[in-house]
Amino acid sequence: MKGLSLQDVLGLVLELLRALGEGLRSVAPVIGILLVFQLLVLRQPLENWREIAIGLGLTAVGLVIFLRGLEIGLTPLGEQASEALAGRGSLFLVVLFGLALGYGATLAEPALQILADRVENLTAGALTSTLFVQVVAIGVAVGIALGASRIVLGIETTPFFIPILALVLVLTFFAPERFTGLAFDAALATTGPVTVPLTIALGSGLALALGRGDVLIFGFGLVAFAALGPVLCVLVLGIILGDPT
DSSP states (O other): OOOOOHHHHHHHHHHHHHHHHHHHHHHHHHHHHHHIIIIIISOOOOTTHHHHHHHHHHHHHHHHHHHHHIIIIIHHHHHHHHHHHHHHTOHHHHHHHHHHHHHHHHHTOHHHHHHHHHHHHHTTTSSOHHHHHHHHHHHHHHHHHHHHHHHHHTOOSHHHHHHHHHHHHHHHTTSOHHHHHHHHHHHHHHSSTTHHHHHHHHHHHHHHHTTOSOHHHHTSOHHHHHHHHHHHHHHHHHHHHOOOO
């Protein structure tokens, strides 16, 4: 086995530096805004600035590794699974896969766990993080399964969206006010860097493999289903539990 040449090593180093630069550019606007407000607007010194600097560096490096992993691993895997499902031609398998994908991806979302822990603290344990995460995960699972079945059946997005949105509107009048905001926050927290790439890969992959005429109509909108599912489930949970405080 031949070893790496100097040119290969330089190419890897340049690729690494390029990726790191992209990661820094991604977080630079947020860092800049926080620093401007902290130092110039609020006029407060940075406490533990060394730890903050190290943490920001780790954030940039971690972002690069995570995005690269999505690009070469998770997204292609989702696309291949979608093509294989389309080849089977089984609505049952598509629904089952959508349920499993939505549930598993939701449990892996870091933002959702942060939100759930915060909710448990603010409600003094009346609404536990475990219960909240499980309800949201079930909602995402059902949403993705419903959206994927729509693609298999060849039904456009609008006939599904209008009744679901109407149901969300009705439930907001019956759920406690605290659950209304929490439901929509849960939808945003769960449609993060794990769920979204997999959901897009599933939707577009199914539409392409099944030969749907317009992929923009049939292949997209699955992320919206993944977001509406937890909204409905959290509102229903609110109606069942009442005000957690």
